[in-house]
Amino acid sequence: MQTIINRRQLLGTVAAAALSRVEAQPASEWGGPVLDIHLHPRREEGGELNHINGSGVTKAVLLSGSAMAEHARAVVAKNPGRFVWFTGTDVTRPDAIEILRKNLAAGATGLGEIKSHVVCDGPEMTAVYRLAAEMNVPVLIHFADFPQSSGEGTWNGGIIRFPAVVKANPRTIFIGHGDAFWANTSKDVPETPYPAGKIKAGGVSDRMLSEFPNFYGDLSANSGRKFLARDPEFAAKFIERHAAKLMFGCDCSCSDGRGAGQASNQPLIAGKCVARETLTVLKQLAPPALFRRITWENGMKLFKITG
Ligand SMILES: [Zn+2]
Ligand SMILES: [Zn+2]
Numbered sequence: 001m002q003t004i005i006n007r008r009q010l011l012g013t014v015a016a017a018a019l020s021r022v023e024a025q026p027a028s029e030w031g032g033p034v035l036d037i038h039l040h041p042r043r044e045e046g047g048e049l050n051h052i053n054g055s056g057v058t059k060a061v062l063l064s065g066s067a068m069a070e071h072a073r074a075v076v077a078k079n080p081g082r083f084v085w086f087t088g089t090d091v092t093r094p095d096a097i098e099i100l101r102k103n104l105a106a107g108a109t110g111l112g113e114i115k116s117h118v119v120c121d122g123p124e125m126t127a128v129y130r131l132a133a134e135m136n137v138p139v140l141i142h143f144a145d146f147p148q149s150s151g152e153g154t155w156n157g158g159i160i161r162f163p164a165v166v167k168a169n170p171r172t173i174f175i176g177h178g179d180a181f182w183a184n185t186s187k188d189v190p191e192t193p194y195p196a197g198k199i200k201a202g203g204v205s206d207r208m209l210s211e212f213p214n215f216y217g218d219l220s221a222n223s224g225r226k227f228l229a230r231d232p233e234f235a236a237k238f239i240e241r242h243a244a245k246l247m248f249g250c251d252c253s254c255s256d257g258r259g260a261g262q263a264s265n266q267p268l269i270a271g272k273c274v275a276r277e278t279l280t281v282l283k284q285l286a287p288p289a290l291f292r293r294i295t296w297e298n299g300m301k302l303f304k305i306t307g
Contacts, residue, residue: 030279032292033058035299038113038140038177038220038249041068041075047255048075052082054257055250055275058296059305061086063113063140066099073107081307086110086140091124092117097131104135109303112140113177120156121165129165129172138173138302140218143180148193159184160204166212173302177218177249181205182227185238194226199234209242216302217242219282219294220249222266225274228281236285239294247302248282248295250275 028034039060042048052060059082064072066089076083087103089096091114100111111132118124120143132139143162144155159180166174179193187202189195208215218224228235239246252274254262259272269277282291299305 028058029056030283030291030295031288032296034248034279034295035305036060036220036250036275037175037247037299037303038063038218038251040064040251040253041072042255044255048083049079050255051250051252051257051275055252055273056279057250057257057275059083061110061249061299061303063088065089066103069103069106069108076107084109084303084305086112088113088115090116091128096124097127100128100131101135104137108137110138110140112138112175113142114139115142115155115178117153118156119154119158121158121161125156125165129169129174132173133169133171138175138216140175140177142178143176143184144178144193145180145183145189146191146193148179156180163204163208163211166208166215170214173214173216174212175216175218175247176205176208177220177224177251179223181217182223185227185234194223196230199231201234206238206241209245215245216298217246218249219246219278221251221274222269224249224251225268225278225281228278228285229268232285239282239286240290243290243293244298246294247299248278250278 034057036052036057039048039051039062041062041064048062062072062075062083063086069087072085076085085108087100087108089099111128114128128139142155143159145157147153183189183195184205185203186199188200209217254260254273257273257275262271264270282294286294
């Protein structure tokens with residue numbers, strides 16, 4: 001009997017500890033926990049934590065290039081339960097795969113974002129897709145076919161050909177992001193990074209989300225925010241249709257999660273925090289259960305985040 005009571009007391013203590021751990025996290029103004037799958041490391045001390053605390057985000061995926069890898073790892077170590085680390089690098093480097101391997105061994109749990117001036121179906125990216133399958137980690141890709149500024153060039157160009165890549169790599173988990181990913185939700189794709197106006201059904205991004213179980217979408221950045229505003233009726237159906245495939249991310253560069261330091265040259269997000277703007281629109285477009293899937297459940301499950 002004594003043993004049973006002690007065990008009960010112990011369980012009670014464990015439950016209380018678990019509860020206080022939940023309570024210790026900042027209360028979410030978004031009605032539940034939020035996972036931001038697209039945050040980049042900051043140069044100022046504590047900048048990453050300032051952004052997630054300021055924007056009401058519970059946890060974030062920190063996407064670092066090779067130069068900030070050590071920093072990202074330190075941020076994760078310093079803030080247990082608040083961050084996970086994905087590693088990217090310039091895939092045109094001869095030692096790109098070696099760097100990614102090293103960072104995965106050091107604790108990165110995904111690849112991304114991958115953003116280089118290559119085509120999406122060339123040898124550099126094919127090596128990355130193979131590594132992702134081998135290591136059983138997802139790969140987050142920035143697609144852009146039309147420059148935002150003159151001379152910018154393309155990033156992982158040729159998304160229109162990507163269905164063949166996804167099909168050829170069934171063990172690789174792909175996450176699409178960036179201008180071309182969102183522009184190609186429409187079948188009509190004018191030569192501009194941020195197309196406006198009604199969306200024509202049948203775009204390649206939409207088709208890949210429907211057809212391939214290993215293809216997902218990241219709602220981050222100006223491009224994701226603009227997609228949600230471009231044709232709200234289409235967007236509402238799109239997020240419902242791909243309820244299990246879409247994940248919220250911000251890719252915001254403001255310093256405080258409230259818009260400080262944000263550039264003023266982009267409509268919709270000028271002087272604002274992209275995380276806050278996108279979460280606000282998602283809340284308007286999605287019923288609560290769908291909002292929770294996109295802003296929490298899908299990413300937690302796909303990235304196997306347990307802590
Ligand atoms: Zn990007
Ligand atoms: Zn922000």
